[in-house]
Amino acid sequence: MSLERVDVAVVGAGPAGAAAALAACRAGASVLLLDKADFPRDKPCGDGIAADAVDVLTRLGVSGVTDGYPAVERLRLVAPGGGEVARPLPRPAYTVPRKVFDERLVRAAVAQGAELRRHAVRSIRPDRDGVILDDRIRARVVVGADGAGSVVRRALGHPVNPDGHLAIAIRGYAPAVGTEQLIRTTSARWPAYAWSFPIGDGSANVGYGETLRGTPLTKAYLLDRLAELLPGGPPTGLRAHHLPLSTHRPPPGRGPVLLAGDALSLINPFTGEGIFYAVLSGSLAGAAAAAGPQRAAERYAAAFGARLGRHLRHSGFAALLTRRPSVVDAAVRAARRDGAVFHRMVDLGLGDGVFDLRTIGRIGAAMLPKRDAAS
Known part of the structure; x- marks a missing residue:
């Protein structure tokens, strides 16, 4: 033949x-x-489409991939310790x-x-x-x-990918609460987080994921963690998937x-x-x-x-540093104080950004204990 x-x-x-x-x-x-x-x-999937992805497709001659879906202008990031930062995204994202x-x-x-x-x-x-x-x-x-x-x-x-470099997540759809992207991290079984990405039609893509460490995770467990971090009615369209991490x-x-x-x-x-x-x-x-x-x-x-x-080297190094939830807590504090730090974190997490010495310094300073005002 x-x-x-x-x-x-x-x-x-x-x-x-x-x-x-x-x-x-x-x-x-x-x-x-x-x-x-x-x-x-x-x-x-989380359905999030970052501006950097749209740029690549535009260079390939593709237009209109986000048509009908409104831009998402803001991101709220909640640290493992409960601190949070909410700022406008450097460039709008979409949920398609x-x-x-x-x-x-x-x-x-x-x-x-x-x-x-x-x-x-x-x-x-x-x-x-x-x-x-x-x-x-x-x-x-x-x-x-x-x-x-x-x-x-x-x-x-x-x-x-071996354990430690492979995550599992469950995704569904639920009524949207607000119009900003939300990523809520948690120190329980760190690294782990939940998300809610509004689509623009009154619904949001919601989910929970965590890095695998040798213990099989059940659907019931993933849903319990999702409900704990994002209270609300049970999502529809639930599906789980593996995430092979770039590390x-x-x-x-x-x-x-x-x-x-x-x-x-x-x-x-x-x-x-x-x-x-x-x-x-x-x-x-x-x-x-x-x-x-x-x-x-x-x-x-x-x-x-x-x-x-270069980006993957920086993200790999940052992943190593952030094995300690306290580092993420400090990064969120630094991003709340300084919009440039927030932008660097977004670029590293959604595009091909890198950390610079200024950003590292700001995060390091945020890890230092506060001085007594009287000292």
């Missing part, structure tokens, strides 16, 4: 896969976009249900020339002429954007096989944000794939490192 041939096969049509398909099509490659589901389809957002990205990729096909990939094997998928398709380059349980990642020999990433690729998004463990360890990482890594992988199989992994790794390397 002859094999179907294509320049680039993208496994997974979520934000990372759609962005990879868009970038590869724009570079002139023939692209087959494969997903096990029909679109539109739901996907468990993934059923809508992913469908819009997929349709944009198809409009650019990608062929979307419902197909669950089960086997991947490189040969001298490319990569063969399920003994049916030969692609010159494959981009694995198939999520936390990535088949492509497993084919490269990379196991799932433990495999290599971006090997030979003609590349990884992007959750398959590359690109989840921000502070906020659980993954859409910006997904569309950015997908766009870089798609561009590298379109240039051909020779040194595809090396091209992608170089572009990925140049674009995200």
